[in-house]
Amino acid sequence: MIELDNIAYSYGGGELLSDVSLKLAPGSFHFLTGPSGSGKTTFLKLCYGALTPTSGQVQLFGKDVRNMTRDDHAMTRRQIGVVHQDCQFLDHLPVRENVALPLTVSGRETLEQHSNLKELLSWVGLGHRANALPPELSGGERQRAALARAVIMSPDVVLADEPTGNVDWEMSQRLLQLLVELNKMGKTILIATHDLNLIRSAKHHVQARVLRISGRKLQLAGADL
Amino acid sequence: MSKKLRLSSLIVGDAQADRVVPPTGFTARLTLFAAGAMAFLTVFALALSLASGRLAARWGAELAQSSTLRISAPAEQVGAQTAAALAVLESTPGVASARALSAEEQRGLLAPWFGPDLPIDSLPIPQLVEIVETEEGYDVAGLRLRLQAEVPGAVLDDHTRWRRPLERAAARLRLLGLVSIGLIGAAIAAMITLAANAALAANSQVISVLRLIGAQDHYIASAFVRRFTLRALSGAFVGTAIGALAIFLMPSAQEDGGFLTGLGFEGAGWFSLLLIPIVAAVVAYFATGSAARRTLSELT
Structure with missing residues (x-):
């Protein structure tokens, strides 16, 4: 699905990543760790085509990112749900519509998905906040909304950047459970x-x-965790 | 998606696509105002070119339908030459009627210059023959040749000399009006492009969120395009209506009134006003579309 072949990425001066190869097989579950500033976010961006590697090849669903058009990228992002560290929303629309936005822009908004939306929102603990505007949410609530938005299209791949950064232990377990369910x-x-x-x-x-x-x-990483 | 489908969804309206871009009251009002003002000006430019077009046609038609034959000959030959000229004219295809002016009529024509007491009979005044043409007109060069042969003292004046400069002036005036309309259209395009660029820049966060969740460029662009197209349409509609009202309320033209009072619309001319908002909307559609495509292609 996502294949990185011997890629390197450098910002202006220094090289951030080099000789990285990875094949994300369908149905696999990976964690990515490393000290802050080590390039975790950059790595994720390479995985969904927001960044193009300085050298090496990235293939998303069998297509080389270098040959993908802007519309190809848009279609790919419907298959890859992404949770950003700094989740951004459309601040003038309520949470409910923000979470459903991927359905809206792909023209797949249906009644059936409407009930899914309700279920999903209550799963991430935002059932009572469905009509709130994104700026009214706390950091943790924003992350949960971002996760809900990332999975609503039922994508083949979910990439999450510190999805539990701002939530308490109980909620992080719940979000993890959601991701595990999706993996199953x-x-x-x-x-x-x-x-x-x-x-x-x-x-x-x-x-x-x-x-x-x-x-x-x-x-x-070894099994010593 | 086909272009046709996109255009129809633009008109019918994708309310959801419209909602993803936050409403902006101030630029909306500015765009409305500018489109309205431009449409108002267009009404006058259009009135100018239509009126000058009518004027040119009228002058041309009035002067073209008649011409004059002047017969200068020794006094004893005038009668014979006039009769010969009338005979020639009557047998000329394209001449509806020909009539020698009477002495009184000729005196009337000269009175403004020489006063009413002119002893016209004692002066060698040329005899004038008024020629009225049919719709098709006659062959001027051919008639000249025949007259030369049969009536040596006749000079044909088909008024071309007078008509040409007037028609040229009116045509130039119409051209100026059309150029003004073109410039106004270009100014609307420039203004909408600026407003659209400002809106796209102000909504860069919205655009990046939409890109992230898999919105295609045409979806994002359509939200802006629809908005600016509708603004240009409604603004231009109001501006046109006010301009048309102003023209309608102008003091009506007298029968032989000057050029200025002739400024206005007649009959089908009023319908040409309906084109103004439509053209403004089309201009806005393409201006916003190209601005959006340009901006989006610069983003990742």
Whole structure:
């Protein structure tokens, strides 16, 4: 689904990532860790085509990102749900409409999905906040709304950048459970986090592999977590 | 999606696509106002070119339908030459009627210059023959040749000399009106482009959110295009209506009134006003579309 072949990425001066290769197989569950500034967010952006590698090849669903048109990218993003660290919304629309936005822009808004939306919102604990505007939400609520928005299209892949950064332990367990459920339905999950407790608790529910970025390389972490 | 489908969804309206861009009261009002003002000016430019077009046609038609034959000959030959000229004219295809002016009529024509007491009989005044043409007109060069042969003292004046400069002036006036309309249209396009660029820049966060969740460029663009097209349409409609009212309320033209009072619309001319808001909307549609495509292609 997502294949990175020997890629490197550098910002202006220095190289951030080099010799990175990874194949995200359908139905796999990965964690991505590493010190802050090590390139976790950059790595995720490479995975959904927001950034093009300086060298090497990235293939999304069998297509080389370098040959993808803007519309190809748009279609790819309907198959890859992304939760950003700084979740952005349309501030003039209520949470309910923001979460349903991917359906709206792809013209797939249906009544059936309307009830899914309700269910999804209550799952992420935002049932009572459905009509609030995004600026009225707390940091944790925003992250939950972003997660709901990322999964509403039932994408093949979910990429999440610190999805539990601002939520309490109980809520982070709940969000993790949602992602595990999605994984059991065959979705591919990649979560960037520095929360090792989250990774440990996940291991009880799902067979997750842990990737670590250190020294510009991507390594498969040992079982010592 | 086909262009046709996109256009129809633009008119019918994709309320949801419209909602994704937050409403902006101030630029909306500015766009409305500018489109209205431009449409108002267009009404006058259009009135000018239509009126000058009518004027040129009228002058041309009035002068073209008649011409004059002047017969200068020794006094004893005038009668014979006049009769010969009338005979020639009557047998000329394209001449509806020909009539020699009487002495009184000729005196009347000269009175403004020489006074009423002119002893016209004692002066060698040329005999004038008024020729009225049919719709098709006659062959001027052919008639000249025949007259030369049969009536040596006749000079044919088909008024071309007078008509041409008047027609040229009126045509130039109409051209100026059309150029003004073109400039106004270009100014609307420029203004809408600026407003659309401002709106696109102000909504960069909205655009990046939409891109992130998989909205295609045409979806994002349509939200802006629809908005500006409708604003231009409604603004221009109001401006046109006010301009038309102003023209309608102008003091009505007298029968032989000057050019200024002739400024206005006649009959089908009023319907040409309906084109103003439509053209403004079309201009806004393309201006916003190209501005949006340009802005979006610069984003990742």
